Amino acid sequence: MREEIAIQINGITLTVLAGCTVASAIGISDLACRTSVGGQLRGPLCAMGICFECRAMVNGQPHTRTCQLLCEPDMDIHTT
């Protein structure tokens, strides 16, 4: 049984299993990741770190590629 990890997405606590990517956690919350320069909501396209559509703010660091990042306890994630 994999360890459970509690993270915060836009201030709401979400519990995921260890090994869950931040992009998948945002997907579980049914949220988009970012707003484009033209104002459109966007979610992951490639899920392998190339397209940069899955960017979000993670622990205060903006423009983090969430598909390449695993959830860690108490991670603070903000989508737009």
Added chain:
Amino acid sequence: MTRHFDTLVVGSGPAGISAAICAAEDGAEVGLVDDNPSAGGQIWRESLGKHKPLSNVAKWHQRLLAAQVVSLQGWPVFDHPSARTLRAERGGKVIDLQFENLILATGARELFLPFPGWTLPNVMGAGALQAMVKGGLPVTGKRVVIAGSGPLLLAVAAYLKSAGAEVICICEQASFAQLMPFALALLSTPAKIEEGLHYRGSTWKIPFHTSAWPVEANGDQQLRDVTLSIRGKRKTINCDYLACGFHLVPNTEVAALIGCDRQSGAITVNEWQQTSISNVYCAGEPTGIGGLELSLIEGQIAGLVASGQKEKARSLFGQREKWRRFASRLSKAFALRTELRSLPDDTTLLCRCEDVSYGIVRQHRSWRDAKLHTRCGMGPCQGRICGSAAEFLLGWNDGLVRPPVFPALISSLVSSQAHAQSEMQNTQEV
């Protein structure tokens, strides 16, 4: 922070892993650097270490663990500061990786083609949705349409079905007539018959349409439905996810940065997997899309040659030839039809980073001209998505790459010496 290796391998997918093993088993000091959080590349994502004992993956994983390879996961390579050095970054820390020999095994990405609605959340690549599910996204009971081109579509359908998704249909753009010679040729490749039957067996009840592709995705904040063209007839289907990728394109940015010659979008190599630069080798998808088996063989050849074992490498030439023939049949079978060039209308965004529409981009004469005037391809993906699309849609490719090939923090760009020592110690194992 600086590390020196006899052989440095970029990319820890099957080609990179087999190259690193073959180079290290002869005693050389080998580094394996990769952008992803864990090794395995896309095809072995989440399966290294969790595979069935005695499987092929298990054998490679055990050899990797036994070989004294220094693994650096989560470090994107972004610069090439001098002839025998690559620079990588992680969390604001920078490392200079010096090498005598370099093996590039940077893999491939899905080709994404723009169509109205392709920017909606929950429209993503086929391999992308699989990666998201492997990364923890549940799809139980979710309605999924799989579209695009290539054998990956069947593999993704089988995987998503086993994860509990309701796969509504698979839309392959190639025609039945185009696919048939490939299907018949599989008879000369027993390993692939078994794999094909496995996938077809587990996807038997899923409708598989040929000459079919998405023409429009609809929804407000996220995907609601997709309109498909199936042998000329339009059909709209409600779905939660559209998983759409038009086969694969090689990742050649690092090779281009170093100055390796390219032809038709792939890195040129000789029989020893050697590029136009004598101490730089290339293996797997960057030399042309060929699949898992060819990647493993090319990786072994590159690793053996880099460590001076040419005769052992030569013994693999026959197998490489066999899988190259397979790759050539594959590319004929899944060649993209010209009708796909009319998928985007003038208001469809081509560049998703800078929100530049296809109508604006196509008024320009060249990729370079479009970039200078519209900022198309100038965002964080640096044209990896829209550049590949523009190459198919408009025939543009100037092949120019400038450092940083990957967005890096300004602090990383100005400082080549950062305190990466502690990070290094944490990444010595895979």
